[in-house]
Amino acid sequence: MIGIGDVEAAAGAIAGHVVRTPTVSSAGLAELLGVPVTAKLELLQRTGSFKARGAVAKLLSLTEAERAAGVVAVSGGNHGIGLAVMAGALHVKATVVMPRSAPERAVEVAESAGATVHLAEDMAGAFALTETLRAEGSTLVHPFDDPVVVAAQGTVGLEFAEDAGELTDVLVSIGGGGLISGVAAALRARRPGVRIWGVETEGAEAMSAALAAGGPVPVELSSIVSTLSAPAVSELTYQHVRELVDDVLVVPDSEAVRGVLDLAQHAKLWAEPAAGCLLPAARRIIAERTGVKLGLVVCGGNATPADVMAWSQRFGG
Numbered sequence: 644m645i646g647i648g649d650v651e652a653a654a655g656a657i658a659g660h661v662v663r664t665p666t667v668s669s670a671g672l673a674e675l676l677g678v679p680v681t682a683k684l685e686l687l688q689r690t691g692s693f694k695a696r697g698a699v700a701k702l703l704s705l706t707e708a709e710r711a712a713g714v715v716a717v718s719g720g721n722h723g724i725g726l727a728v729m730a731g732a733l734h735v736k737a738t739v740v741m742p743r744s745a746p747e748r749a750v751e752v753a754e755s756a757g758a759t760v761h762l763a764e765d766m767a768g769a770f771a772l773t774e775t776l777r778a779e780g781s782t783l784v785h786p787f788d789d790p791v792v793v794a795a796q797g798t799v800g801l802e803f804a805e806d807a808g809e810l811t812d813v814l815v816s817i818g819g820g821g822l823i824s825g826v827a828a829a830l831r832a833r834r835p836g837v838r839i840w841g842v843e844t845e846g847a848e849a850m851s852a853a854l855a856a857g858g859p860v861p862v863e864l865s866s867i868v869s870t871l872s873a874p875a876v877s878e879l880t881y882q883h884v885r886e887l888v889d890d891v892l893v894v895p896d897s898e899a900v901r902g903v904l905d906l907a908q909h910a911k912l913w914a915e916p917a918a919g920c921l922l923p924a925a926r927r928i929i930a931e932r933t934g935v936k937l938g939l940v941v942c943g944g945n946a947t948p949a950d951v952m953a954w955s956q957r958f959g960g
Contacts, residue, residue, distance in 0.1 A: 644882065644886065645790060645793050645797060645824065645825060645828040646828065646832070647801075647828065649790070649797070649828075650800070650801050650828060651801065652794070653696075653794040653797065653798055654798045654801055656700055656703055656704075657699050657700050657703070657795055660689075660699045660703075660729070661688060661695050661699060661798075662688050663802055664683065664684050664685050664687045664802070665683075665684045665687065666802065666803055666807050667681065667682055667684060668681050668682075669909075671908075671910050672906075672909055672922075672937075672939075674909070675909045676925060676926065676937065678935045678936065678937055679936045680925075680937045680939060681936075681937070681938050681939070682910065682938075682939045682941050683799060683802070683938070683939070683940045683941060684912070684941055685942050686913070686914055686915075686941050686942070686943050686944030687944075688943075689725075689729075690724045690725045690729070690945075691721070691724065691945040692721040692725065692870075692942055692943030692944070692945060693940075693943065694721045694722045694724065694725030694726075694786070694943075695725040695728065695729055696796055696798055696799065697722075697725070697786075697789075697821060698722070698726040698729045698730070698784060698792075699729040699732075700792065700794070701784045701789060701792055702729055702730060702733050702735055702784070704791050705782060710735050712780045712781060713735065713780075713781050713782070714736070714781055714782045714783070714784045715739075715740065715776045715782070716739050716740070716773070716784045716785070716786065717739075717740045717741070717766075717769045717770050717772075717785075717786065718739055718740070718741050718749070718769075718786060719741065719818065719873075720741065720745045720746045720749035720869055721870050721917075722784075723740075723741055723749055723753045723758070723760070724749050724752045724753055724756075724945065726753075726758070727739055727752065727757065728756045730758065731758070737757070737758040738758060738759045738761065738781060739753045739758045739759070739760050739761070740760075740762075740763060740769045740776070741753075741761075741762055741763070742762070742763055742872075743764060744765070744869050744872075745869050746869065746946070746947070747947075748945060748947050761776075766864060766873070766874050767874050770874060785877075786818070786819055786821060786873075787818070787819030787820055787821030787822075787824070787873070787876070787879070788877035788878075788879055789821075789879075792821055793824045793825045793880070793883070794828075795825070796821050796825035797824070797825025798825070798829070799826055799829075799940060800825060800826030800827070800828070800829030800830045800833075800940075803826070803829075803938065804829060804833035805833070808936075810834065810837050811836075811934065811936045811937070812837065812839075812840060812925075812928055812932075812936070812937055812938065813830060813834075813837055813838070813840070813937075814840045814841075814842055814921045814925055814928075814937070814938070814939050814940065815840070815940045816841075816843075816871060816918060816921060816940070817849075817850045817871065817876075818847070818870060818871040818872065818873045819849065819873035820841075820849075820873075820876045820877070820884055821880060822940070822942060823841050823880075823888060824879070824887075826839070826940060827883060827884070827887035827888050828883065831887050838889045839887065839888045839889055840888070840889055840890055840892060840928065841888050841890070841891035841892070842894065842921055842924040843891060843892070843894075843920075844866040844867075844893065844895070844896055844899050845865075845866060845894070845895050845896060846863075846864060846865030846866035846896065847862075847865075847873070848862055848893055849862045849873045849874065849875050849876045850876050850880070850881070850884055850891050851891050851893055853881045853884075854881075854891060858878065858881060859875045859876050859881050860875060861874055861875045862874060862875065866896055868915075868916045868920070870916075870917045871917050892924040892927060892928075894923040895923075896958065897958040897959075899917075899920035899923070900951075900954040900955060900958045901919070901922075901923070901958070902916070902920055902922035902923055903916055903918070903951060903954070904951075905919070905922050906919060906922065906941070907951075912941060913944050913946070914943070914944050914946070915944060915945055916946070916954065918939075918941045918942050918944070921939050921940075
């Protein structure tokens with residue numbers, strides 16, 4: 644299990660490479676939801692999401708031989724962007740494997756940062772190709788199955804705990820579970836009374852399936868939210884969520900897209916559905932409890948206007 648000491652060490656290692664993103668009270672979201680809302684604006688992180696933290700922490704941990712051989716990663720979008728940009732900054736050769744469903748912008752940004760990008764038919768194929776490249780000598784920078792990466796993602800929670808006012812409930816999106824594992828480790832140490840909720844979208848329910856099965860299992864992916872679409876969680880992230888997270892909520896894609904529009908209108912935040920899904924989940928929590936003081940980890944903002952328009956038209960937003 645990742646401890647607060649691991650997260651604090653990661654914070655020291657990555658300082659100067661990443662942004663301490665703002666933690667802000669949102670009057671617009673408070674008016675929309677009817678409770679105080681504090682948002683951790685990780686969409687303002689370098690590369691547009693929290694993924695830069697774990698990527699640079701892993702890169703900084705490499706030996707000289709590993710740096711010379713290069714790194715490889717599989718990604719639904721944001722991890723690939725984060726690794727490509729941070730590897731370019733540190734002069735490490737990077738290869739990123741993405742499914743064809745990954746956002747076009749993610750491919751463009753990764754390539755422009757100097758990474759080699761391979762596209763697979765789906766996420767399962769992307770993971771398989773990544774294993775092949777790893778066997779050829781590249782070091783894998785896994786998006787969530789790595790204690791170094793999880794501890795670095797936990798610095799989001801460490802900063803949130805230090806910078807936010809009173810919170811009763813914190814919501815964090817789940818793809819493979821690296822972010823929520825690290826954030827939960829930090830919050831349990833620094834804010835032990837806070838309830839921690841994971842949020843998935845329908846058709847990207849790898850953590851919910853793992854909790855139901857008693858361990859990681861493969862899932863069929865159908866959600867539009869490619870950045871949450873892990874084909875399975877890892878034993879590492881499953882154990883952290885099982886031990887540290889109160890529950891995992893699942894919301895439809897349509898509500899996640901509505902959340903994107905609400906974040907833009909009421910919070911002036913240009914977010915992606917992986918963050919938009921937090922709002923419908925928040926409404927469920929608020930409906931069942933009194934005295935809620937909400938914390939939202941707004942994990943990323945790598946969506947184009949064309950993406951948002953297409954999603955809105957598809958779901959009648």
